[in-house]
Amino acid sequence: MKTKTLTRPLAALLTLAMGAGAAAAQVQIDKRRPASPAGQVRIDDSFGSIKVIGTDGKEVAVSGRLAAGAEGLEFDGDRQEISIDVRTPEAWSYGSEDDTDYRSDLEVRVPKGSSIEVRSLNASITITGVDGTVNAETVNGNISISGNPKSAQVNGVTGKIEISAASAEMQVENVSGPVILKGAARGAEVTTTSGSIDVAGRDLERVELKSTAGDIRFEGSFKGDGGVSIENFSGNVQLVVPAEAAARFKLSTFSGVIDSAMGLKPTRNARRSPYMELRFSTAETDFDVSVETYSGNISLRKMGEGKPGAAVAPAKKEGTE
Amino acid sequence: MRCDAMRALLDEHVDGTLEPPASVEVESHLASCPGCRAGERAIRSLKESAAALPEATDPRRDLWEGIATRLGGRKSFLRPALIAASMAAVLAGAGYMALIAPRNLSAPPAAVAVPATAAVPSPSSIPALNGADLAFLEARQELRTALYERKKTFSPETLRQVDQNLRIIENAIEEIRTAVARDPGNRKLQKMLISTRQREVALLRHVTQTADLQSR
Numbered sequence: 001m002k003t004k005t006l007t008r009p010l011a012a013l014l015t016l017a018m019g020a021g022a023a024a025a026q027v028q029i030d031k032r033r034p035a036s037p038a039g040q041v042r043i044d045d046s047f048g049s050i051k052v053i054g055t056d057g058k059e060v061a062v063s064g065r066l067a068a069g070a071e072g073l074e075f076d077g078d079r080q081e082i083s084i085d086v087r088t089p090e091a092w093s094y095g096s097e098d099d100t101d102y103r104s105d106l107e108v109r110v111p112k113g114s115s116i117e118v119r120s121l122n123a124s125i126t127i128t129g130v131d132g133t134v135n136a137e138t139v140n141g142n143i144s145i146s147g148n149p150k151s152a153q154v155n156g157v158t159g160k161i162e163i164s165a166a167s168a169e170m171q172v173e174n175v176s177g178p179v180i181l182k183g184a185a186r187g188a189e190v191t192t193t194s195g196s197i198d199v200a201g202r203d204l205e206r207v208e209l210k211s212t213a214g215d216i217r218f219e220g221s222f223k224g225d226g227g228v229s230i231e232n233f234s235g236n237v238q239l240v241v242p243a244e245a246a247a248r249f250k251l252s253t254f255s256g257v258i259d260s261a262m263g264l265k266p267t268r269n270a271r272r273s274p275y276m277e278l279r280f281s282t283a284e285t286d287f288d289v290s291v292e293t294y295s296g297n298i299s300l301r302k303m304g305e306g307k308p309g310a311a312v313a314p315a316k317k318e319g320t321e
Numbered sequence: 322m323r324c325d326a327m328r329a330l331l332d333e334h335v336d337g338t339l340e341p342p343a344s345v346e347v348e349s350h351l352a353s354c355p356g357c358r359a360g361e362r363a364i365r366s367l368k369e370s371a372a373a374l375p376e377a378t379d380p381r382r383d384l385w386e387g388i389a390t391r392l393g394g395r396k397s398f399l400r401p402a403l404i405a406a407s408m409a410a411v412l413a414g415a416g417y418m419a420l421i422a423p424r425n426l427s428a429p430p431a432a433v434a435v436p437a438t439a440a441v442p443s444p445s446s447i448p449a450l451n452g453a454d455l456a457f458l459e460a461r462q463e464l465r466t467a468l469y470e471r472k473k474t475f476s477p478e479t480l481r482q483v484d485q486n487l488r489i490i491e492n493a494i495e496e497i498r499t500a501v502a503r504d505p506g507n508r509k510l511q512k513m514l515i516s517t518r519q520r521e522v523a524l525l526r527h528v529t530q531t532a533d534l535q536s537r
Contacts, residue, residue: 121474139531140479157528158482173527176482193486193524212520213489231516233493252509254500275509294497294513 026068029106032061036079038113038132045086046121048103054112054129054147060084061109069101084108116149124159134167142177184220196235204228211235215296219303221245225286232296239291243302246283251300252276253293260300327357327530335364356471356533359463360526454498457518464525471532483528490521 041060043050060082066073071087086104099122115132118125124141127134134149142160145152151169154161159177163170168186172179177195181188184201194213206226209216212233219240230237251258258266258278266278291298327350333339334347351358472480497514504510
């Protein structure tokens with residue numbers, strides 16, 4: 001008992017001393033290089049946070065704090081192609097699951113026309129005001145993109161991905177983290193396994209949303225002769241479209257339920273039971289809206305009806321009333 | 322060429338529609354990247370499965386005919402049942418479950434010899450595996466091995482989540498396979514099965530390639 005009483009404060013002091021040492025070893029960064037208005041900027045930083053801001057300037061500027069455990073910051077390249085790389089020691093392992101000493105916080109200012117590529121493991125990534133293409137990849141960190149990037153390609157595993165941008169093309173792949181796209185403008189392609197998908201946009205020409213167990217919500221208008229294609233296994237799907245939406249709707253589920261506010265009632269296919277289907281056209285059009293699930297429920301709503309922005313409302317299973 | 326750039330090109334590469342110099346770059350990358358090589362093989366297997374879709378109706382019949390031919394015996398009502406019972410007894414112990422069961426990434430993938438031909442019977446009510454199933458399982462095993470080799474890139478919590486999500490897809494695949502066995506002519510179900518398998522392969526590729534990117 002006595003030993004414990006003595007060792008606890010000692011251990012606390014040691015921890016404090018180590019923490020102070022680490023804090024003392026942190027390095028403030030302030031570096032810059034001239035850059036082309038539409039060049040490429042690559043950022044690699046595994047831990048902490050990365051914030052990229054598009055500006056009217058003609059340089060790439062890196063500021064922030066380099067972690068005590070980082071081996072250094074490489075800031076190289078020419079005006080067309082610049083790379084920023086926070087070096088993590090090779091000996092680092094996930095065994096301890098503690099990345100505290102390796103967390104660097106970077107703020108990177110780039111010409112707004114730049115194309116951005118950001119790669120991380122745990123860091124949260126925020127990108128704002130960039131007009132070029134954006135490519136971001138992280139494992140556990142969250143990713144947030146806003147502004148008007150030409151296109152956005154984002155890959156994650158467990159983190160939340162949120163894009164609030166009028167980007168022409170968005171391509172997102174996540175595993176268990178949720179995906180939220182607001183302002184999708186032309187095409188959007190999202191895949192998850194169990195993460196939920198929430199997509200909202202206007203005048204969309206091509207949308208492809210796929211999940212296995214994550215709920216999917218799509219709210220938007222469309223145009224042209226493309227289509228909206230949604231596939232899910234056990235997750236629910238909610239579709240919210242303008243009352244005057246011109247499309248050919250094809251909704252089908254094997255053991256889920258279809259609940260439609262668009263006038264028609266779904267039918268059960270006796271030959272392939274259990275199999276519920278709803279097909280109808282609202283106009284002479286080549287735009288297809290197709291939803292397929294195995295056991296997930298499908299709900300079709302008109303904009304302005306029901307709770308706006310509500311999460312997927314599961315339709316009632318038959319026989320539950 | 323980086324792994325993420327490969328993602329966009331692998332389909333075209335497998336289709337043979339990729340023009341040089343991109344095709345040369347892809348070949349060169351594949352020669353040095355096991356993760357992308359496994360991905361390429363997985364795409365080839367899936368495309369072959371998809372091409373074989375209309376024929377994928379009754380896997381059991383192929384199996385019994387193949388076994389009967391190999392045994393040189395006459396077909397009878399009882400013989401397939403007996404063979405099925407004995408093979409199921411053996412496979413239920415290790416082989417079948419090792420083939421289909423979700424495995425934890427914290428343990429090395431079991432060294433399962435995936436049969437190259439015909440189908441594999443399964444215990445009781447679980448549908449037998451046909452050629453397309455086996456091609457997929459082989460691809461999945463390769464990717465799982467590749468991912469296992471890279472598991473140190475991820476935290477135990479991340480691995481747990483990836484495991485959990487692989488299990489979600491694998492359970493979905495088994496559920497759809499069972500539905501296909503009950504309704505073998507249902508093309509919607511068959512398409513859903515292929516699509517769900519593609520999703521598992523895509524998930525394994527995605528996580529494996531993410532690991533490769535992180536370790537560079």
